[in-house]
Amino acid sequence: MSRRRTIASAIAIAATLILSNEHALAQAKHYRFAYDQPQSTGYGIVGDIFANKLKELSKGTMLIDQYPAAQLGQEPAVLQLVKAGDIEFCISSSANASTVSPQAGVMSLHFLFRDEDHLVKALAEPKLHAAVKAMVADTVQGMHVIALSTLGLRNMYSKREIAKIDDIKGKKVRVQATPTEDTMFPAYGAQTVHMPFGSVYTSLQTGVVDVAENGVNVFLANKHYEVAPVLSMTEHEANNSMVWISDKLWQSLTTEQKEWVQAAADEVSRTQPAKAVALERESQGKLKAIGVKVVSNVDKSGFEKIAAPYLDKMASDLGPHAAKIKDIIRAVK
Numbered sequence: 001m002s003r004r005r006t007i008a009s010a011i012a013i014a015a016t017l018i019l020s021n022e023h024a025l026a027q028a029k030h031y032r033f034a035y036d037q038p039q040s041t042g043y044g045i046v047g048d049i050f051a052n053k054l055k056e057l058s059k060g061t062m063l064i065d066q067y068p069a070a071q072l073g074q075e076p077a078v079l080q081l082v083k084a085g086d087i088e089f090c091i092s093s094s095a096n097a098s099t100v101s102p103q104a105g106v107m108s109l110h111f112l113f114r115d116e117d118h119l120v121k122a123l124a125e126p127k128l129h130a131a132v133k134a135m136v137a138d139t140v141q142g143m144h145v146i147a148l149s150t151l152g153l154r155n156m157y158s159k160r161e162i163a164k165i166d167d168i169k170g171k172k173v174r175v176q177a178t179p180t181e182d183t184m185f186p187a188y189g190a191q192t193v194h195m196p197f198g199s200v201y202t203s204l205q206t207g208v209v210d211v212a213e214n215g216v217n218v219f220l221a222n223k224h225y226e227v228a229p230v231l232s233m234t235e236h237e238a239n240n241s242m243v244w245i246s247d248k249l250w251q252s253l254t255t256e257q258k259e260w261v262q263a264a265a266d267e268v269s270r271t272q273p274a275k276a277v278a279l280e281r282e283s284q285g286k287l288k289a290i291g292v293k294v295v296s297n298v299d300k301s302g303f304e305k306i307a308a309p310y311l312d313k314m315a316s317d318l319g320p321h322a323a324k325i326k327d328i329i330r331a332v333k
Helices: 002-027 042-057 075-084 102-108 116-123 126-139 179-187 197-206 216-221 247-252 255-289 301-318 320-331
Strands: 029-034 062-067 089-093 143-158 172-175 191-194 211-214 230-246 293-295
Touching: 029 042, 029 075, 042 062, 042 089, 042 143, 042 230, 042 255, 062 255, 075 089, 075 143, 075 230, 102 126, 102 179, 102 230, 102 301, 102 320, 116 143, 116 255, 126 143, 126 320, 143 216, 143 247, 143 255, 172 179, 172 197, 179 191, 179 301, 197 211, 211 230, 216 230, 216 255, 230 247, 230 255, 230 301, 255 293, 301 320
Parallel strands: 029 062, 029 089, 172 191, 172 211, 230 293
Antiparallel strands: 089 230, 143 211, 143 230
């Protein structure tokens, strides 16, 4: 009898565990997380940190499905899909974020960040996070920013080196379609050209543009070095980004689920910037190893002299939130 009871008890426990697991699987929900760079970039670091932390906190009930490399569209289009509630999460550059909140362009002002260390420290500043969230809450409907991240600093690349400001005069430069870029590059003497990121490779190859600019790892991951084998470390702008959640999803979550989402996002803000900068440095080494010319001693003084008066003016022109964000960033030592 005792043996039969033991067997029956074991069967009952097994059945309970199976039902429990089936219930947990039934409760698990999948959410789309879109971005336009390969998963091997700093965007993938964001996606992995967020997905892993959210899975851990939710005990496997909230699962992130990543859609890298613009599978669901380029950033401006994906932002609209998140705003409409058709996609749950996305990453966008701060420059592209200005298409839904113009004041977000302040995060991509030229020479706002002194160097990589300043960038990492600034993005860890709680006052900055609060200011960005307040800006979005005041200017955007349909979605929210839950985290800040970065891909490091942006640099220029071409078939020829850009060692000083004179080297860019008259050149056609592919830039993001924002007032910031359309102001600064002409001020340097260049011509701006707008196009989706996915068209940059062919445009450099065919001469539609002479120069493009982006992070080191983005340059490597998208093989732009094949058509623009000279990377000039101008470090003119931060490659900052924001993690967005649709308001449709946010409103559907319980208080506990919102806490999980924000905690996972906080983990991104806390750990991703340093990892992204480390990836930039690692990528530069890989580029040198395959024969890409990296111009590390760019004379930035000419760029900085022109950009300096625009910092305060453009931040002020963008609006009060932008001016506050600029002051917070500049105050970080």
